[in-house]
Each structure stands twice: as C-alpha cells, then as structure tokens.
Amino acid sequence: MKKVGLYFGTFNPIHIGHLVIANHFAEHTDLEEIWMVVTPHNPFKKKSTLLDNYQRLEMVYLATESYEFLKPNDIEFGLPQPNYTADTLVYLQEKYLQYEFSLIMGEDNLNSFHKWKNSDVILANHHIYVYPRLLDSALEESLVKSGKIHMVHAPIIEISSSFIRDEIKEGKNVRPLLPEKVWEYIDNNLFYK
Template identity: 50%
Template sequence: MKVGLFFGSFNPIHIGHLIIGDIMRDKTNLDEVWFIVSPQNPMKSSKSLLHEFDRLRMVELAIADNYHFKAMDVEFHMPRPSYTIDTLTYLSEKYPQHEFKLIIGGDNLNHFHKWKNSGQILEFYEIYVYPRPGKNKILEHPAIRFIDSPLIDISATFIRDTIKEGGSVRYLVHPDVSDYIRDKKLYY
C-alpha cells in the first residue's frame, strides 16, 4: 500500500489540511493519507501549542468520515523534538509492506536543506509537494513531485486568533472540531 505522510502540528486541523489530504490521495497513487501529529516541530515555537492529545483528538474528529485518512500519534512515543527522518525510518521498519511518501507544502522547500538528514529523505522517499501562497521554492530532484492543487491560504494562527477575538471559525474547521474547541474552551 502507498501511504502519504502528512506531518503537522494541526493546532488546530482545518479545512485546508483536509482538502490537501484529499487532493493528494485523489491526484496521486496514494491509497491512504496518514496525518502525523507532531508534538513539537523543531522549527516552530511551542508557546501557543495545545497539548498533543487535544490536537490528535481534533484530527480524529476531522477525518472520522474518510476511510482513506488515518490519525497517527507515532511521534508521541519518540524523542523530542520530532525529526521527519526519524519518523520515516521508524514507520518504514514497522510497516515494511507499505511504501511511504512525504507530503509537504511548497513553502517547506525553502528550508528543506536545513532538515535533519534531508539528503537521506530524498534518497529513500518520494516527496509530494502542494503549492502554498507566497514563494514556493522549486527544487529539482527526481524524488520531488509537484501536485496540481489549489492555493489554500488558511492558517491555524488565523483560526486561533479568530477564536481569541470571539469570531466564528464555522467554515474553517470541521463542525466536530469546532464543537470540541468550544466545549473544551480551547484557544480562548
């Protein structure tokens, strides 16, 4: 089985993430997309990060109706901060029957060379890239495949700020995620 690994803080998961996951599965040879909830991205601040179990639960709620999607907490049990190469290696050893592809945004190519063992990632894994608003670095490499998809300019930061300001995120997140945020009083 071919599995796309979509890493993220998902703080919170939003409609943009779901659209990207669906497009990647639909327009590529992927059988499934696994949403890997990262406890701590080494390149991001953790000051506004919800507890990983809340973020995982929101992912589970958002993808519950799509049997091609799976929520994964694999990085919860690994050393922190989480490095993509370590997770890819672990999953490849645990699930040798699967062929893993990495799903990233075009903006991540701007600093991909700074990722731990980026050359090893390119050597052993194909990367599916979706465009992001702004500058998307074009990195020529046989392992990198750009996927035609719409530009989605929704950010978790915007969603968190909107919630803090008492605004509506009704069409920005899945309804069950919105209910979870409201019921647990998250981001207020």
C-alpha cells in the same frame, strides 16, 4: 507495497484547508492512504502555543472519521523529542515493511528542505509530494533533478491554524473554517480563548 503519504502537522487546530489538501492527494495521486501525523513538537515552533498532544489528536480523529483514506496517526508521541522527520521515517520503515512512505509538504517547506536533518537521506529514500503555495520562487536544482519531487496541482488554501487561534481569541466566528465536530470540540472546551 501500499503507498502511504505522510502529512505531518501540529494540527493546532486541524482545519478545512488540511482536509482539502489531504483528500486531494488521496484522490489525485498514486498515494493509497494519507496518514495525518500529529507532531508533538515541531523544532521550528514554540511549544507553549500547542494544545495537549491528545487534544490535537482527538481533533484529527473528529475531522477525518468520515474520510476512508485519511488516517490519524500518533506515531511521534512515543519517539524522542523534539521530533525530526528523518528519524520518524527510519522508525516507520523499520516498523511497517509492507508500506512505501512518501512525504506531503507545502512548497514553502520544500524551499527550506535543505535545512532539515538528513534531508539528503530523506530524498534518497522517499518521494515528496508538494502542494502549491502563493510563492514566487524557484526550486533548488538538486531537488528537481532528484526525480523524487512530485508537484501536485492542488487547490491553494490560505488558511492557517494560527489565524484561527487568533480569531477565536478575539471572539470571532471561525465555524466555517473548521470541520463541524472540531469546531464543537474547540467551543465546548473553550480552547484558544
């Protein structure tokens, strides 16, 4: 079975930090592909701040086209809104029987994982690969004992999409923080101004 890591995000916009993390997981774990799943609406984020779904998907295509193992994915566009990871995982497992799906998430998300819809079901059926954040917190004991959590020593990237959006709005140069084609796409379309 092919091992696929699911890296969910609004990617509003996708930036070099996302690519560093995704590529690191493709190169340094047993995951054979990383699907960059563009989320139409994260239940914990305000929808009004998001660019159109297909504009964000286009940025993910532009950002990943030269990476063999990073794949843009719009699977959640056709699922009921708002999207919940548990529902998406059930759908993917039914549709792609030949794949074993794992989650990729930051340590900050893992610490709030118990609040997710059906988190116990997710943990029972899927592995979770975690990249570090600058945190000083202990993981919940039940997560550690599950044997399904894989802490991956990846570079710590402290760049956020919200920071990039704010900088663009203030007229700052964010070109170094974005893949070149993504920066051109944003600049040509006057996004986030």
